[in-house]
Amino acid sequence: MKPLDPRLLRYARAARGVFALGALLGLLRTVAIVAWSWSLAQMITAAVLPVIGNPTGPVSEGGFATADLPWLALVATGALILRSFSAWGMDVVAARGAVRVKAQLRDAALSKFDAGSPERGDGKSDAELATSLGRGLDALDGYFSGYVPQLILTVIATPLLIIAVFLADPVSAVTVLIVFPVIPLFMILIGLATQAVQDRQWSQLQHLSASFLDVVSGLTTLKIFGREQRQTERIARETEGYRSRTMKVLRVTFLSGFVLDLAGTFSIALVAVTVGTRLVNGEFPLALGLFVLLLLPEIFIPIRQVGAAFHASTEGLSASAEVFALIERDPAPALSSELSTSRGIHFDRVEIKRGDRSIVEPVSFEVVPGEVVALAGPSGSGKSTLLSTLLGFVAQSAGHVSRPAEVAWVGQQAGLLQGTVASNVALGDPEPDPELISRALSAAALPAFDPATVLGASGAGLSGGQAQRVSIARCLYRAWRHDVGGLLLDEPTSALDAASEAVVCETLRAEAAAGRAVLVVSHRPGVLEAADRVVRVAAAKSWVAS
Incomplete structure (x- = not known):
């Protein structure tokens, strides 16, 4: 199960626009985060230094005077507005893009059916195909609204924020680079487990849909021969199987969220301890230390959220993989030249x-x-x-x-x-x-x-x-x-x-x-x-x- 299937960009042109506009808005959001963190760090420094007696040495280096607070507040407010606007814009682009992507994928799949032979030979029942093109593709809403924005921020914001930390404090940046790979490693391990349980859940849903359609189609005959009770029990068993598999998916999702949060918290704490130690020893500027500490959560937030959002979108990814297979299947034989x-x-x-x-x-x-x-x-x-x-x-x-x-x-x-x-x-x-x-x-x-x-x-x-x-x-x-x-x-x-x-x-x-x-x-x-x-x-x- 790929985080981003290239076929999505190939068969749904609207997806390209989502990623292009999302990248632009993600860049604006990153700039806003850096500006907001810097201005807020400077405001806190300007307010705190007079309280602690304006100490000399590295601690007060780069700090602004109390008279500069108004324009620092103005910068912080502007950065906050820009950040909110870019976040809202990414959500709107993702939501509207999801609608267009689903329509384009359905159109491509149905066009394939329309141009092909009724004798599909793929072993799929009509109920399974309807589930993939209906409920399955609808699950892409979670993929685009939750996962894609965080994926874009992980690709764009995280490297730029690490560069910003490196320019401010190389020691903190090196520490981040050392601990950061722990989170993707956990994501890969959990993702493998998620793929297995999600695929089984999706297969169970398709089987349930096919069973239900069979029962509805033959309900009259079942009533005539008094066999409807057995089919009721059969549907109940299929439903219970789907419920059980859904609970397994939820257990893996909750576990993954806990692991990712724990890894991110430990990573941030490790960097914060090194910065705090140097601040206490008076070896590090207060403004710079606060700037680094404000940026640290922003570095880890996208990668943590992209993992959580990925689990919420796995049903849509499983269904879209089946739709891609339908679109890419060998074309049905047309009228022979003979x-x-x-x-x-x-x-x-x-x-x-x-x-x-x-x-x-x-x-x-x-x-x-x-x-x-x-x-x-x-x-x-x-x-x-x-x-x-x-x-x-x-x-x-x-x-x-x-x-x-x-x-x-x-x-x-x-x-x-x-x-x-x-x-x-x-x-x-x-x-x-x-x-x-x-x-x-x-x-x-x-x-x-x-x-x-x-x-x-x-x-x-x-x-x-x-x-x-x-x-x-x-x-x-x-x-x-x-x-x-x-x-x-x-x-x-x-x-x-x-x-x-x-x-x-x-x-x-x-x-x-x-x-x-x-x-x-x-x-x-x-x-x-x-x-x-x-x-x-x-x-x-x-x-x-x-």
Whole structure:
């Protein structure tokens, strides 16, 4: 877990502005700290020396007279105002920058998804991705508002303040340089422990999100079979696991804060003792000693606070690392250069591989306009992959593929969205045709279904068979609306009863009669019997047309 990931600057241009403006404001704040410490030290010296009898020797060297107090107070006030303004400015820049950075990272990740294939193959569930892009990136607020300002001050203010101490008292500066590395050493050791517990906590949160989405999606089925109590217990276990891991993160955070404060306090005390000893012996100017003592805490404050703020921002860093991985993943295969357009659907010696593993061995068949062809075979034989090749989601390793320029498609998952049934059927149409929507629902074996029915997230409110028929209606609506040349359907009747399946098969026959090429993946006997031909695919071994 890096304190500053270079990819943040690469994929979120707003982050560059945060660091640039933050560096400028950090420089102003450092100048204000030096001016404030110097003026305050001089004011105290000017007020104290007369009280102790204006001693001679090194103690009174460099001191101002009591008459100089007004303008010293003016300098101190101006420095304090400048310091407050720069601190406020850094917070504003960090907060606004966080909003822009999150938006840019989300945009980059979503653009990657939009340009890629739906077949991600990364093993991430939708809930895990939503958690990373939602709650995860929102945790970057703590990173920018707390950690980044302190990181900037550590890089800019700390070296400049050490130089200021060196110019005032080389002995104190050398002492600071000796004890200062102790704090980063503790930070590294604690950071390694924090990374482990934070990564486990983040994984637990993603697992909890995925489990909750699964339960919500299948709640109707669980209620029907009386299994909801087991899922309640499962969610309770996942929640307890997340609570436990969160407490471990908090324990490490509190421990790290104590260690850093302790190390910083000892470091300051060591330097203060050497300065105090020389002041007592009358070997060191009072004004210079006070100046060094006022600067010492300012040297250690940024490095101490950056450690504490780092722990508060580790969740955002873990999530952003996953977002960077999403952005940098290999681009999904675009439409192959071997894919061309034609009136029908043609596969000519098409072979598909993933790495060194053959998914589909050479396959050749065609679907001419006016024909219904069923693609059958055992699970894992590559039937859905062949459809994905037609859609451009997967590129073939060899062979030639062609299809009509416009096709309508039904996937294995209904892919419904929150909204009305009508909006799901006419998805993407800026001016939906109500008559065409009703016609599509009727053709998909939902003749009496109200298009105004409101669905929940992921189509909640429909049974599996109803959701499948709504997705078929969406395919038909697109086919009629855009007069497409082909229909591609992947297991469109897997959740339907025999009567509904018969209606869908009649619809597919009617679409073929209208001059479209219809290719349907199915293992259902009713669909295979309704097809003009059946192409059987064996699992990466051979294919037989019948």
